[in-house]
Amino acid sequence: MPYVLPKGCRLGLKTFGFMEYVIMIAIGVAAFILGAYCFNSIATPIFYTIPRIQKEKAIGNLAKPISMFKLIMVPIVAAIVFVGVMYLAYDYYVDYPWSVFIGFSIALIGVYTKIKSTKGEKEADFLEDYGEYLKKK
Numbered sequence: 001m002p003y004v005l006p007k008g009c010r011l012g013l014k015t016f017g018f019m020e021y022v023i024m025i026a027i028g029v030a031a032f033i034l035g036a037y038c039f040n041s042i043a044t045p046i047f048y049t050i051p052r053i054q055k056e057k058a059i060g061n062l063a064k065p066i067s068m069f070k071l072i073m074v075p076i077v078a079a080i081v082f083v084g085v086m087y088l089a090y091d092y093y094v095d096y097p098w099s100v101f102i103g104f105s106i107a108l109i110g111v112y113t114k115i116k117s118t119k120g121e122k123e124a125d126f127l128e129d130y131g132e133y134l135k136k137k
Contacts, residue, residue, distance in 0.1 A: 024098075027103070028102055028103040029103065031085070031100040031101075031102075031104050031107070032103035032107045034082075034085060034107075035104040035107030035108065037078070038079070038082040038107075039078075039107055040111050040114070041078035042075045042079055042082075043111055043112075043115055044115065044122070045072070045074065045075050046075065047115055048122050049126060049130070050071060053066055056134060061134055061135050062133055062135070063132075063136075066130065066133050086100070089101075
């Protein structure tokens with residue numbers, strides 16, 4: 001006997017109405033915004049701030065020591081938020097997890113290109129956050 005697709009399905013995939021598409025797009029946009037914040041909060045300290053502080057410490061340009069708590073607090077909180085959202089996406093949005101993953105993927109690509117390209121902007125952010133710890137020139 002040949003396989004018969006369930007009613008309301010095309011090629012084994014769930015068919016979505018207009019409102020489901022709107023919900024998927026809204027969830028994807030929310031995931032993009034949250035993903036951009038989380039990935040930026042995790043990646044910037046790891047790939048820019050901590051190496052820069054080690055460089056400043058090596059050349060003797062630190063006026064006072066920087067607390068490691070201050071350096072790792074934001075990435076840890078962002079990672080917890082990210083894992084929590086991924087858990088909720090699997091638990092509550094079983095019909096729409098791909099919109100969450102697509103939003104996070106686009107955010108990850110955007111943060112990666114930002115980290116690679118904007119050196120001047122990162123320098124200004126670093127001086128704003130940690131300028132008080134550097135010796136005045």
